[in-house]
Amino acid sequence: MIKIKDLEFEYYERDEEENLTDMINAIRGINFDAKKGDFIAIAGKNGSGKSTFAKILNCLITPIDGTVLIGGIDAVNGTDEDIFKIRKKVGMVFQNPDNQIIGSIVAEDVAFGAENIGIPSDKLWERVFSALSDVGLGAKMADVRIDELSGGEKQKVAIAGVLAMKPSCIVLDEATSMLDNKSRWEILNTIKDINKKLGITIIMITHHMDELLIADYIYIMNKGRVFLRGDKESIFTNKEKLKEAGLECPVIVEIKDKLFEAGIIRNDNVYSVEALVKRIKEEHPNSFYLSTGFEDNIIEKPKINPVNAIIFNHVNYSYNKNTVLSDITFSIGKGEYVVIAGGTGTGKSTLLKLIPGLIKSDGNMVFVDGIDVMDKASDLSKVRKKLGFVFQYPEQQLFAKNVYEDVVFGPRNTGVSEIEAEKRAYEAIEVVGLSDEIYDMPVNKLSGGEKRRVALAGVLAMQPEYLILDEPLSGLDPQGKQNMLDIISALHKEAGITIVMVSHDMESVVRYADRLIALEKGQVLGDGAPVNVFYEMYLSAEDKEKELYNLPVMMQLLIRLRSEGLEADCMVADIDEGINSIINAIN
Amino acid sequence: MLRDITVGQFYSVKSPVHELDPRVKIRFVLTFIILSILDRNIYLYGLLTIVFMAALIMSNVPVKHILRGMRGIILFILLCSMINVFTVYGEELFKIGSLTITSEGIIKAVYVFWRMLLIIFMSSLLMYTTTPTELTDGLEKCFAIKGNVAMGITIALRFIPVLMEELDRIMKAQEMRGACFDKGGPVRRIKSLRTVIIPLFQNSIDKAKCLADAMDSRCYRGGKNRTKLRPLKYEKTDYIVYMILLVLLIVGMYFIIKF
16 A cells, blocks of 8 residues: 655755755655555654654655655655545644644534545535544534543544545554543554554554554664564564664563563563453463452551641632632642642643642632742742743743743843853753753754753743643653653752652653642542552542553553452552562462 | 633534524624614614624523623723713813813713624624634635635634633743733833743744644645535525515614614
């Protein structure tokens, strides 16, 4: 269906005098094949050329050399009519739902592509409804306004919009990178279904390593080349090479390999938590008992301490009569590292905005260092000086002509001397691990990960005592994530800054955070040590199966083993400890 | 708050007004506005108010929802019409300092306020009951606008809420870094605003690029051979509303000429 040979693409940046300065998004000699019904994943770190490659598949950019045949049509030298035919065959889903949805109403957007290819009006509704049901949205959703949907639902609408054109292939360009785990897996399962039931070829571009596990064939890209290609078996036995490409092994593969090394299981063809549970059970049937129930969960709820730094005292917040937060009570002490988790629409971001009083709620009390920020008489500027707030996608707030000017903006506003402001800016840039060569660089010349670090530096230059971060990891590749986590951890440990962070990245939560506060429908569901709270999230969930996706992989495995009857301790998230727990339970 | 602005946003609910053909609604609102501008007298405005009320009740859009989105605008037109109180010559009622308040002025102010309210409420009712796509389809037919221009309008309307949310976020972020939008002299304020406008612009351009790709990839070719999910077709009720419009026009003109 798709045949690509010796593909080349280059994109140069030029300065004002038309001299070549930089070469980005290049592709060097890629060979690629996809047959009908294939499920192919392409992974690589940011800047490896994977998104450029995706765009070539949809004729959004034209390569400079090589052959691209899509369904037998030449995509390199094709006429406008050829390109139209290719786009009819190959649909594309992009990263940001808000940047690809054209209609204001679900049905209007789903129909958009089908309208463009001239499907008669009486057939359009049929296509809209069948596409909506294929992605698991009911016909009821057809009249809903787009801005009332969650991110995951918007992405489903985008997929439905492509399905309504009846394509034979769908290219997904990091389509899940802006979603929380539960919605992410809902989308992934939808994609898998589409692949299996409708026989549509899927080409999925991603840097979430666990997503590679649902594909049949994997390409790893690095520096514009195909670095590795093969099935799961051959890719994941090549750990050194993966690391070289800036990627890491999926957690479940790591666990599986360690269990193999410990002599617990055979190693082959186990690529999901479910498969691993099945394998363990097959090989050690005698360790599983019918009578094994779940352990009791005792969460030691952190006590409210009046001298604590941030205190929420029975806080309610509603917007347009919808209750967003209800009866939120907790306190965060100085020097803690707290993560707040919960699905979309659970009020996490609202909760963060209440801390510096960016939004107000009458009659409620939120204290920061003893000052009630909800009280209109309080001096907010005094509180805000101590709080650094990193919004979601902070790189979208950069405004100055170069890095230094942007970072120095904050300290200048505090009224310190120019020399002091300058000093603080330089320090902040150093803290986020950027070299002094970038001071004069225009912001748009930086990579996505670097931009985010510059934005973080802009907040750190204010020398806050508390750092509030709204999903600082979203959209970053594995390396960028690790970088960010290292910086935050250093700020916490070395500078003693209190961290309050909203995050979906559960693996890092158990590794770094002291404490997890889980929100559900605007209420605190659990508050305490991360493993306990995760366990509580599972136990109290209505749909336990789906809730598992919100847990770290090790806990998913342990809980599944336990529900099959293995007496393993479930409240373990660390990989090595978890493996010990399994080994002990088996012997 | 910025997110409270609901102007230009569709309100999804089932109602006879929502079902009407957009061309009918556009022509109706246009005639309504022209009538209100032509003259001001109590009978005409009474008639228009009744027509608006009837449309509002049938539209199933909650009054509260409309009012919440318009608080700022109502205040603004109230201020604008107040100017009339001081600037119209006539019988002097009383003086505040050097300002003279006349009874003619007060009457004119009331009419101006009433007129602006009618115009704004009626046109926003059109927006609440018509999706941007339908609206542009209607405009395309009513005023012979080209397909891609109409698509531009659709997208502009679609992105109002998205950009509002973004503006809100950027402002809050810069506020947390010590930017001040409501204090200090004009120079400082403009300097502060720069930190919001520039990223908003940059992001809009990035968004536009992505959106263009997304439209291309879904085979958009400027409306060539494009079919419609909801093709414009007149139903019985549409003709009835046209008749009502004709009656409104005749009665309105009668009031204008007579009084």
